[in-house]
Amino acid sequence: DSGVTQTPKHLITATGQRVTLRCSPRSGDLSVYWYQQSLDQGLQFLIQYYNGEERAKGNILERFSAQQFPDLHSELNLSSLELGDSALYFCASSPDGYSNQPQHFGDGTRLSIL
Amino acid sequence: QQQVKQSPQSLIVQKGGISIINCAYENTAFDYFPWYQQFPGKGPALLIAIRPDVSEKKEGRFTISFNKSAKQFSLHIMDSQPGDSATYFCAARGVSGAGSYQLTFGKGTKLSVIP
Numbered sequence: 001d002s003g004v005t006q007t008p009k010h011l012i013t014a015t016g017q018r019v020t021l022r023c024s025p026r027s028g029d030l031s032v033y034w035y036q037q038s039l040d041q042g043l044q045f046l047i048q049y050y051n052g053e054e055r056a057k058g059n060i061l062e063r064f065s066a067q068q069f070p071d072l073h074s075e076l077n078l079s080s081l082e083l084g085d086s087a088l089y090f091c092a093s094s095p096d097g098y099s100n101q102p103q104h105f106g107d108g109t110r111l112s113i114l
Numbered sequence: 115q116q117q118v119k120q121s122p123q124s125l126i127v128q129k130g131g132i133s134i135i136n137c138a139y140e141n142t143a144f145d146y147f148p149w150y151q152q153f154p155g156k157g158p159a160l161l162i163a164i165r166p167d168v169s170e171k172k173e174g175r176f177t178i179s180f181n182k183s184a185k186q187f188s189l190h191i192m193d194s195q196p197g198d199s200a201t202y203f204c205a206a207r208g209v210s211g212a213g214s215y216q217l218t219f220g221k222g223t224k225l226s227v228i229p
Contacts, residue, residue, distance in 0.1 A: 002157060031214070042221035043158070043203060048214060056210035090157050102148060103217065105157030 003027065004106035006091050012112045018079040021109045025072055025093030031055070032074040033103060034066055037088040049074055050096065078111070086113045118206050120220025127227050133191040135223045137204035140185065144206040148217070149178065149189050152201045161202070162189070194227045201225070 003026035011019055025032050034046040036059075045058035049068035060066075063081075068074040078085060088110050092103040119138045127133045137147075146165055150158035164171045164178040164187065171178045177190040191198055204220040 002159065004157070033217075043219040045216060045218070048210075048216070050214065055214045056216055058216070092157075102160045102163070105150075105159065107155065107157045 002104040002106060004091060004093050004104050006106035006109050008109060009107070010110045010112070012114060013081060014114050015081055015083060017081050018077065019081065019111065021076040021078070021089050023074045023076070023091030023106060025074070025091075026104055029093035029095050030072065031094045031096050032068055032072070033092040034074070034076050035090040035092065037090060037108070043090070046076070081113050083113050086111055118204060118218050118220045120204050120223060122223060123221070124224045125226070127194045127225065129194065129196060129227055129229050131194050133194045133198065133225055133227070135189045135202055135204070135225070136186065137188065137220050138186045139206045141206070141208055142185070144208050146207040147178070147180065147187050148205050148207070150203040150205060152203065158203055196227045196229055199225055199227050
């Protein structure tokens, strides 16, 4: 058990809809990372938050947004969903974004767009 | 764009054999190279990692070989077991514009170890 909790485990919705994925980092970790995993693209970094502030952006679409709350949990919001957004979404956490501490991953949310 | 190229996509090895997965990178500023192991239904878990000032690192049956001049690194799994069947990702760490570390992943290798 990595200590990173993601909910829900599975999400099925339709095109055009909006969903929110939730992540609770490991106790004490201040940094949260979101990744998208698809069969053809592998693990793609989306965005990083550190102690409530956006720290780095990767290949995140404008339809997607994220935030990290004062209790350090994070939410990834996906809107105007398209079929191509079907993927596994992972959250990872680390103590900070700067040290040599590795990222620990949750078990992901599987998003299926019908 | 920073890239990490991983091969092969899939690998079938007999029990007791050696599994070898290769990765190549472009950005010489990468400073840390971890390997992650992922089982179905689970998130990636850190397996072993190496820094570019070391040519080899061994942990149990798992060894990373690193060739800085060729910008390549590989994972060797000795005495492969059916329990090693999983997807393996190589990654490389670089510094983002904001000064924090960011991982770039290869596309993964699905390893199947057959009895």
